[in-house]
Amino acid sequence: MGKEGRSRVRTVCPYCAVGCHVDLLVEEGRAVGLDYATDSPVNGGNLCAKGNAVLDLLDHPDRLRTPLRRTASGWEAVGWDEALDWAAERIGTIRDRHGPDALGFLSSAKCTNEENYLLQKLARLLGSNNVDHCARLCHxxxxxxxxxxxxxxxxxxxxxxxxxxxxxxxxxxxxxxxxxxxxxxxxxxxxxxxxxxxxxxxxxxxxxxxxxxxxxxxxxxxxxxxxxxxxxxxxxxxxxxxxxxxxxxxxxxxxxxxxxxxxxxxxxxxxxxxxxxxxxxxxxxxxxxxxxxxxxxxxxxxxxxxxxxxxxxxxxxxxxxxxxxxxxxVRGQDNVQGACDMGALSALLPGYRPVADPQARAAMEALWGCPPGTIPDRPGLTVTEMEAEAGRTLRALVAMGENPAVTSPAGGRVAEGLERLDFFLAIDLFLTESARSAHLVLPAAAWAEKSGSKTSADRRVQWSPRAVLPPGDARPDAWIITRLARRLGLGAHFPCESPEDVLREINRAVPAYGGITPERIREAPGGIHWPCPRQDHPGTPVLFEKTFATADGRARFFPVSFDPPPESPDADYPLCLTTGRVTAHYNSGSMTRRTPALLELSPELFVEVHPEDAARLGFSEGSRVRVVTRRGAVEASAYLSSAVARGVVFAPFHFPGTNRLTLDVVDPEARIPAFKAAACRLEPL
Amino acid sequence: MEPFLFVDFSRCIACQACWAACRREHGGVSRLHLLCFQEAAVPLACRQCRKAPCAGFCPEGALVQEEGRGVKFLEERCTHCGLCAAACPFGVLEIVPGPVPDLSRCDLCRRRWEEGLMPVCVLTCPTRALSLDAGGAVGRRRRAQPAAFPVS
Amino acid sequence: MTVPELHQQIHVDPDRCLGCFACASACPEQRITWDDREGNRRFRAPAVCAGDCTRCRDACPADAVRLEPMGETAGRSWEPLSWSLPLARCRRCREPFTTQKILALLSRTLEATVGLSAGEADWPSCCPACRRDLESRRLLDAARWNR
CATH class of the missing domain: 3.40.228.10 (Dimethylsulfoxide Reductase, domain 2)
Incomplete structure (x- = not known):
């Protein structure tokens, strides 16, 4: 832009996993506007409603601006040194007293590859595989x-x-x-x-x-x-x-x-x-x-x-x-693919190598320069297991950019678990429903306030540079994790001072990212699709053109058997509750429910019901109804639409409440909760 | 060449991107309305009518037909009386309540136009449901409508 | 009671007033207010204005406002002005949306301004939201016909 003192910085949108480019117009370290990246090979300038409202996240009045410590009389602002010293002391003490498996780390698909890599590294160097993130809940x-x-x-x-x-x-x-x-x-x-x-x-x-x-x-x-x-x-x-x-x-x-x-x-x-x-x-x-x-x-x-x-x-x-x-x-979050690639999963090391594989552990221990045997050989706890164990075997939890009280099934029980923890550290942009239970809340930088790489749904790794300054004293998650690690005596393993340095370590840790160096990816207008094992490799947009990634190079058919959902509609709960998204909101809503434009589009929890079901139950468009399942009950407005099948009730999961209703049954292999089908009934109010 | 915001609502997926872009560009009030129906959605904005009832009804001559740019709003002439809103056949010219009621109407992003940029709704629409139809047949037909056909 | 010389008395002719927002929007002190209640748009204005401008009078499209410089205060009414105009209800949703007078004026002038006779245009009796709804349904119907 020709305007004096104004620069245009191309960032990667912080919402879903399409990886759209958003150009920020920046003056003196502050975003003054947004423009469309019409020459982007990714989105050609198109943005969705959330992408258009993305500037509201920067400088939002609700943004956390200083570390907050919970006291008997409320939240107390503390300095970074005091906050990090205390966090390290609490984590160290709990580890010494209860062992490393008493620690849990929730990593985040909303954070960069570098940050996910660092958090799983911290967990594993502390001797715990209890590191997982919200991919557990989606893919x-x-x-x-x-x-x-x-x-x-x-x-x-x-x-x-x-x-x-x-x-x-x-x-x-x-x-x-x-x-x-x-x-x-x-x-x-x-x-x-x-x-x-x-x-x-x-x-x-x-x-x-x-x-x-x-x-x-x-x-x-x-x-x-x-x-x-x-x-x-x-x-x-x-x-x-x-x-x-x-x-x-x-x-x-x-x-x-x-x-x-x-x-x-x-x-x-x-x-x-x-x-x-x-x-x-x-x-x-x-x-x-x-x-x-x-x-x-x-x-x-x-x-x-x-x-x-x-x-x-x-x-x-x-x-x-x-x-x-x-x-x-189609992955849901801007970096859910990357967070998985980086090994922010309880059973997998960076590059999807199983923790149970001795060679994989040895390779990672050699790269990190830690003694053999540091990384435990058993898979750790998943998101839902950490929540279940919170306050039992799990005594301390670090949640980076996660809001389990809203996103996890049987949310009421999750919130109780968080309250039972000896130490709960939340790192976030806002004081979310979960962060309110924390002992210490650290203010994080949002997407445009930090640099790093992110991997979109189609394995496209892109660099999103820092465009503006964070509000107040907020800091990038990578800065926070590194400082915390150093205070925990792991400084020798956390030498990196910049996201670029961390990405260079990832180049060595994750073979598929071997050629995705900071220098290359910063210059690639449309990023690079992994696998990209070498510097001179062009990346791989289409997988498996010649051979599959299995041991014998062939794809394997698996016979599958069908069994009906564990909870089917019955006399007491005659309808089927299914959940999903609306276009205006995003996941737990901690960002979109604070964005005026998006709230104007979709202000509150509603349930979509077929008009015939509504007529039979005696309520009409806009009525308040109570949705009841065996886990709990919430109130919502009724939205009548024949777009939903008879006998089915649809509720968006962006508002606190929906996941108090959902079924807390998990898939035996993936440990993903069965959010999509529960038996419910509707009671007109 | 006259620009006209052409809406192909058969391509619209009700994603609200145009609405959010317009709201952001114009200080928190979208000048574009998205009407959602069962299995279809229709974005509506000022038609830039050739014989514009709003311009005809304005007592101050603040809305005028400008060759090549549709209906132009001359803010310095406006008294915020709100008569234009009563005259708009499509309900897409509205008065935003406030101590000084403001006029909200699509001006095809005039400020951006002067910088050589496209309207934000056209740029943001993922399915090309919105486009600028400069002097095309569709635009001529649609713009003739308010005077040619009664709305039922 | 002493009154500065610059005071002027406001006269409004309710028969001429259309019920638009011009005077209320024009007043730099926001002394002229209105609200829509119980089927009427009610305006309030002070009888005497301490300002020295003539913006409300100049803005009025119907010449309903007259300002009279005040010399003699004796025998003058200090009662604030209040006048009402009946609102027009949308024929579809029954919500009031403008005054009956504005709609009547619109119907009378459409022929001259855009060449539509009163019978040809039936949208003036609908509120803006219903006009949008009608228009989009009409467009959808037309698209189905063309398909």
Whole structure:
């Protein structure tokens, strides 16, 4: 911009995982405006409603500006030295008294790769694998589901590749509302004549453009996917050459779907058998086809199995490893992919190497310069397990940018657990619902107030530079973790002074990031897609073009069995409660519920109910209703819409309350909670 | 060439990006309205009518037809009487309440136009539901509507 | 009671007043106020103004405001001015949205300004929100016809 003293800094949006560029207009260290990055190869300047409102997060009056210590008489502002000394003393004492497994660390998909890497490193150098983050609540099933199938659990194709698809099958995914900028490629594909099939209990804006909408009953996706595979095999529509040359284990999967005819699936899913037949034929015959799935698949008691059912369908039709095809789990947060890559997971070291693997531990210990045996060989506690153990075996918790009191199932119990801790340290932008239970709250810098790399849903690693100064005394999380580590006597292992230094260490720790150096990524206008093992490697937008990442290079079919959700509607709780997002809000709402524009769009908790159900229960549009499940009850406004199927109630999870209702059953492999299907009843007030 | 905000609502996904962009650009009040229906959404903003009832009803001549730029608002002439809002056939010219009621109407981001920039709603829309139709057939047809057809 | 020379008495002709916001918006002291209640838009203004400007008079599109310089105070009314105009209700949602007089004036002038006879335009009797709703439904219907 020509204006005197004004600079334009390109940052990566802090909301969802599309990785959009947002240009900030900066004067004297303060953002004075926002402009559209029209020359960006990522988003071409487009932003969603949240992206447009992003400046409200900087200098927000609610931002934490100084460390706060909880006292009997309320919050007391303290200096950084005092705060960090006290935190280190408490963590050190609890570790000495109860052992390292009494410590827990919640890392964050809202923080940079460098910060996630540092926090998991701190946890492990303290002798604990109790480090995990919110991917546990959204796409943990993608990791556990796809890792043995494809060799890694990440989107196989870049999001813009969707425009090349001739068939798009979206299952439990609503990008029109949740990733509007990515929806442009769905729209573009449709403009070019692609077939769009959407399976969702609600007729979402994504389904508006669908050629076929399959209103599947929550929690029965596997039955639908199985029936489709059944049809494809029965009619010989599978890609036999691909199955023969690129996969193993097909026969067992064939047996698993022998009896899953569309007529059976109709009784389970509620989708007419004829539509299942049509969907199967369309998906199998129209290639290349992309299968996009999201939390409607992953957030179930059988999330891992549902992910594999998606993979079976994509593999059987040869839709992996080609442009315009692929398995696309659309990640929700700006760096949830990166936080997983960095090993902020209780069972995985940086680069997805299992903690149980002695060689992997030895390699990491050698890199970190710590004695052999420092990293424990057993997986640590997951997010939900840490919450359950809080105040029991877990005595101290460090939560960086996480708000479990709102995001975790059975939220009431989580809040009680946080209160029982001997020491709870929260690092955040705002005094969130969870941070109110903390003993010490440290003010963190927001996205544009710090530099670092972030990895979007399609493995695109981008650098987001510091554009403005943090408010008050807020500091980047990396600064906080490093200072805390040094006070805990780990200074020798935390020599890095800048995010660039940390990324250089990541280059050595994570093979897929080997060539993604700070120098390269700062100059790459559209970032670099991992795997990028060497400096001279161009990155890998499309995975598995020649070989899969499994030991024998072949993808593996896994037979999947369908079992109905653990809680089905009954006489006492006759409706099915499912949860999801609205376009104006983001996850726990700690950012968007503080943004006036977004609050104006969606001010409060509502439940979407079919008009016939409402009429039967005797309430109308806008009425207050009580939503009751076996876990708890909350009040909400009723929003009547035939977009939601009869018998289904939809509630957004951005407001405190929704997750007091959800089911606290977890998938046995992924440990992801079954947020998407619970039995409920509605009581008019 | 006359610019006209062309809305292809068959592409609209109700994502509210245009609304949020407009609200931000214009000091907290969006001049663009997004109407959501079952299975469709319609963004509505000033049509820049060629025979504009708002301009015809304004007692001060503060809204005038400007060749090449649609309806222009001359702020120095405005008395904030609010008659224009009563005259707008599409309800997209509104009076924002306050001690001095303010006029809210899409001016195709005139301030940006003077810097050579596109309207924010057009730039932000992910599905190209909004575009500038400069002198195109759609614009001519749509702009003729208020005078040509009654609204039912 | 002594009164500075610059005081002027405000006269408003309720028969001429349209019920718009011009005078209220113009007053630099915000002495002229209005509220919509019980089907009427009620205005209040002081009988005597201490200011030396004529903005309210100049802004009025209906020449309803007259300002009279005050010399003699004896026998003058100090009672604040108050006048009301009936509001028009939206024919769809029944919410009041402007005054009946403004709507009547609009209907009379549409023919001259944009060439629409009163019978051709039925939107003036709707509030802005309903006009938006009607328009978008009309556009959706037209799109379905074209498909």
């Amino acid at each position: 943990a099933s993608t990791l556990t589901g796809l890792a043995p199938v494809l060799g890694m659990g990440a989107a196989t194709n870049p999001l813009h590749d969707l425009a090349q698809a001739r068939c798009l099958f979206l299952v439990g995914s609503n990008p029109a509302e949740n990733h509007p900028v990515a929806f442009q490629w769905v729209r573009e594909a449709k403009d070019k004549g692609a077939v769009v099939i959407v399976a969702d209990p609600r007729k979402t804006p994504t389904a508006w453009i669908a050629d076929l909408h399959l209103p599947v009953r929550p929690g029965t996706d596997i039955a639908l996917l199985h029936a489709m595979l059944h049809v494809i095999l029965r009619e010989g529509l599978e890609d036999k050459a691909f199955i023969r040359s690129r996969t193993t284990g097909f026969e067992r999967t064939v047996r698993a779907v022998r009896d899953t005819a569309p007529e059976w699936a109709q009784s389970v899913t509620g989708v007419p058998a004829g539509d299942i037949l049509r969907a199967a034929r369309l998906f199998a015959r129209t290639r290349p086809g992309a299968l996009i799935y999201c939390m409607g698949i992953t957030q179930h008691h059988n999330g891992t199995q549902a992910v594999r059912a998606c993979a079976n369908l994509a593999l059987a039709t040869g839709n992996v490893g080609r442009p315009g095809s692929g398995l696309i789990p």
